[in-house]
Every structure is written in structure tokens, then in C-alpha cells.
């Protein structure tokens with residue numbers, strides 16, 4: 001197919017670059033804008049690298065509110081608050097609470113499942129065009145837990161069963177066979193053999209970006225302040241320049257709200273802050289990503305060493321990194337694996353999250369030539385290519401069998 005239209009994309013994370021590559025496949029001329037170079041320490045750089053098509057059940061679940069006080073009080077727990085941000089986040093929290101009924105939980109789970117199920121084939125379409133050089137491992141992903149948490153694990157297992165998600169329950173000795181270096185504190189777990197992990201998300205992103213440039217894509221390193229319009233055609237506004245396009249895509253992750261507010265839409269996007277550290281030269285200790293569900297953290301073997309990832313911290317985009325969360329990750333890693341060398345690379349990243357835990361994909365409410373692709377919370381790395389495929393299909397006005405209404409920004413208006 002050939003399309004001579006010019007499309008501007010704001011954001012060079014996995015969402016922006018995936019949109020660009022699928023738009024190029026359909027013949028559009030594409031320019032990407034980012035205030036940093038691609039591969040900069042945004043969420044798409046520092047994530048846990050899981051390709052997790054099974055993860056349909058999100059944080060808006062029926063049991064979450066009962067668990068929150070204990071999680072907040074626990075020094076080893078996954079949840080944290082920056083108290084100065086709590087007043088700003090109250091409207092988000094109220095919307096979140098209204099999304100924890102069984103009906104809303106299942107609405108999110110079904111509509112996450114719809115796109116997660118297509119996530120790996122969409123990646124493979126892009127992987128076919130680059131040399132992966134061993135950057136993706138197909139050894140599955142393992143979750144483990146101990147007794148006290150069994151009830152909430154049952155909820156997850158049942159929802160996945162209802163959705164038809166393939167899962168393999170594993171006992172203590174099977175976990176030991178899969179990961180002999182983990183200390184035997186666990187009771188049971190679940191293994192997703194078809195899940196994959198990235199050995200280095202940044203390198204994969206850069207390979208996609210190189211492909212984009214090779215296919216004639218343009219990149220402008222600019223901070224974008226605003227979108228204006230020449231009749232209906234969008235103009236991207238940076239500090240010193242104006243760029244005219246036929247269509248644009250806003251894919252700025254957790255920072256997208258700054259631009260959508262200017263477009264007069266009230267999209268309740270906020271962030272769940274997350275952290276990582278690396279233990280260099282230790283990646284041989286694990287064969288695959290392992291997540292300890294009780295403490296809500298995971299460890300992924302990567303080129304940089306073991307990447308220890310976790311925490312959901314509510315604190316906005318401006319607060320500094322919390323040293324206590326870094327300490328927490330280090331202690332948790334040692335709890336799982338015993339002695340480890342000094343850690344490196346303390347990183348804070350911003351998951352873009354809506355209170356119903358569904359992404360926003362589709363045209364803006366007020367401007368038919370402005371498209372959104374953000375809000376993929378814990379799953380934006382997994383969902384990059386499928387989201388790019390979906391949004392590029394909308395821009396090209398293609399028919400689809402998918403029900404895309406649940407992802408529309410109109411649900412908030």
C-alpha cells in the first residue's frame with residue numbers, strides 16, 4: 001500500500017518507534033520527535049524486559065484495596081508513596097477505586113488479553129527485519145510465592161483460566177529444577193514457558209530506530225511544547241520551530257498528559273514510578289526472569305548483569321529518586337540469591353498509567369488528525385509493536401475485527 005501523507009510522532013520510546021515502523025510499512029512518511037536521543041533512560045530503556053503476553057490481570061483487581069495498607073506499611077513491600085504528591089493524586093485514586101469491582105476488573109482483563117494475545121506475533125513482524133544478535137531469550141518467565149499470599153495468587157490463576165491464558169503451575173522441586181540458584185524460601189509458582197525476555201531493551205530499541213532511519217524516517221531532537229492547527233492539519237511546536245503534518249501521534253509515555261491537556265482533553269494519566277539496579281557479571285545466576293510475587297519485585301538476567309526491578313511508587317514526574325526504594329531492591333535481591341557484589345546504575349522510570357489500567361489508543365476527541373498511543377502501564381514494552389500496528393491501521397483507515405472502543409480517550413469524557 002502507498003500513502004503519501006506525512007505523519008509526525010512525538011516520543012521515541014517503544015510506542016513511538018513501533019508506530020513509526022508500522023506506518024512506514026503502510027507507505028507513510030514519518031518524522032519522530034524526542035527531547036532526548038532514542039535509547040535515553042526513559043521507561044523503554046530501563047524496564048524489566050519481559051515480553052509477557054499472559055499478564056491480562058492488572059492492578060485494578062477486587063483484592064487490591066484490602067492489601068494496600070499492609071503493603072504500604074511493609075518495609076519489604078512493593079508499594080510506596082511520595083506524601084507531597086498524595087493530594088494531587090486523589091482524583092486518580094478515586095477513579096482507580098471505582099475500577100476495582102469484579103465487572104471492571106474483568107473488563108480490563110478481557111481488553112488487555114485482546115491485545116496481549118497479539119503482542120508476540122507483532123514483535124516478530126519487526127524482529128524479522130533486524131538482526132537480533134541473541135538479544136531476545138525464549139526461556140519463559142517464572143513467578144514464585146510463599147504460603148501467606150496464596151489467596152491473591154488464586155484470583156490471578158482463575159482469571160487467566162477464564163480468559164484461556166496458558167499457564168503452568170509449578171511446585172517447589174520444579175522451581176528448583178528451573179532455577180537452582182534461588183534460595184528455597186518459596187512454596188509454589190507459575191511458569192509461562194512461551195514468554196520471552198530482552199537481554200538489553202535499549203539495544204533492541206536502537207536496532208528498531210536504525211531500521212526506521214534506513215527506511216527513510218527522519219528524527220528531530222526537540223522538546224515539544226504544544227500542538228496547534230492550520231485549519232484541521234496539526235502543527236508540532238518546539239521552542240524554536242513549527243512543523244506541519246497531515247496526522248500526528250502523541251506517544252510520550254507518562255509525559256503525554258502535558259500535551260493532551262493543551263488539546264482540551266481531560267485524560268487522567270498519571271505515573272507509577274519504578275526502579276532498577278544492576279548487579280554486574282551475575283546474569284549466570286538465573287536462566288530467565290524470576291518474580292517474587294509476595295514482594296512485588298523481579299530479577300532479569302541481562303547483558304548488564306542481573307537487573308533487579310520493582311516498586312510501584314505514586315509520586316508524580318518531578319520528585320527525586322527514593323534511596324529507600326533502591327535499598328529495598330538490593331535487600332530483596334539478596335533475599336532471593338544470597339551474597340551479591342556492590343550494585344550499579346540506580347534508575348528511576350515512569351510507567352504511564354490510567355486508573356482503569358487500559359492504554360489510550362485512537363484519535364483525539366476533538367481533533368481527527370491527532371492520534372494517541374500511551375498509557376500502557378506495566379506492559380508497554382510487551383505492547384509496543386501491537387499498539388503501533390493498531391494505531392497505524394487506524395491512521396490508514398483500515399478495517400479491523402478488534403473492538404478498539406475500550407481504548408478510546410472518549411471513555412473519560
Ligand SMILES: Cc1cc2nc3c(=O)[nH]c(=O)nc-3n(C[C@H](O)[C@H](O)[C@H](O)COP(=O)(O)OP(=O)(O)OC[C@H]3O[C@@H](n4cnc5c(N)ncnc54)[C@H](O)[C@@H]3O)c2cc1C
Nearest residue numbers: 011013014015035044047048050224253274379380381382
Ligand atoms: C520499572 C519498570 C519496569 C517495567 N517492566 C516492564 C516489562 O518487563 N515489560 C513490559 O511490557 N513493560 C514494562 N514496563 C513498562 C514499559 O517500560 C512502559 O510502559 C513503556 O516503556 C512505555 O513506553 P512509551 O514509549 O509509551 O514511553 P517512554 O518509554 O517513556 O517514551 C516516551 C518518550 O517520549 C519523550 N517525550 C516525552 N515528552 C516529550 C516532549 N514533550 N517532547 C519531546 N519528547 C518527549 C521522552 O523523552 C521519551 O523518550 C516497565 C516500566 C518500569 C518503569
